Amino acid sequence: MRTGSCCTSLQSAPLGEDRATELAAVFKALGDPVRLRLLSMIAAAEAGVGVCVCELTPAFDLSQPTISHHLKLLRQAGLVDSERRGTWVYYWLVPETTDKLTALLSRPASEWARQHEEVASS
Amino acid sequence: MRTGSCCTSLQSAPLGEDRATELAAVFKALGDPVRLRLLSMIAAAEAGVGVCVCELTPAFDLSQPTISHHLKLLRQAGLVDSERRGTWVYYWLVPETTDKLTALLSRPASEWARQHEEVASS
């Protein structure tokens, strides 16, 4: 059984400096409760439709510029993208980015099974 | 086809404040290139064996206390655990924690397929 795709999965590689920096930037964007909630609200929308900022802002006890700032960080991290439609701005998920993280964090099935053996026998 | 486990997946929930805070803390721990590399080195070891700190420290151009500090943060985030064996301290991965993140970031297969349709048709 293969261990996964070409260039990912945590334990298959020592994870070079450059790639680590790149991935850490994305994780850093997720490392804030407000941004995580924003992302979940955006991800919960129909794919490709997008969520209006005017729906996101009132869900928090934060000023509107603060929400805008967090959305900007999510966009810079490549986790979401946005577009202006008339008066409002809509945000939607970029699943390719979350997929990269999933690929990194997921263990190959063989490793996963082995780990469960180890845990069970301890 | 089921959509996954009981309480996770980004788009299925608005992701309550408490859970967001909890998960954000783990992502924050991953939001540093040094810690990501440390985690990958630890994860690359045989499951249950653990990696000696004495192997991790020389891989970086950082002082020994700095590496120790990062390892502490990884441990506090629940990503790794450690144990002293004689003179040395060994760290190993806690796969349950990375699994939680994977579950959060992974979309249910049905959503995933729908997203690919959307992308393909745009």
Add this chain to the structure above:
DNA sequence: TGTCAATATAGAGGTATGTCGAAACAGGAG
């Protein structure tokens, strides 16, 4: 017991981050 090697903790300094209010920008409506 005393010494040495491996890690961890404490404290400090510089930088980044989260938040705000004020102001700028963009579109729609009168």
Add this chain to the structure above:
DNA sequence: CTCCTGTTTCGACATACCTCTATATTGACA
């Protein structure tokens, strides 16, 4: 054209974070 609403940008402040040096702790060994 002018006003109004939704959104972003700017400047500032408090706090958190990364890194260091110095020191403490832990265990092995003579």
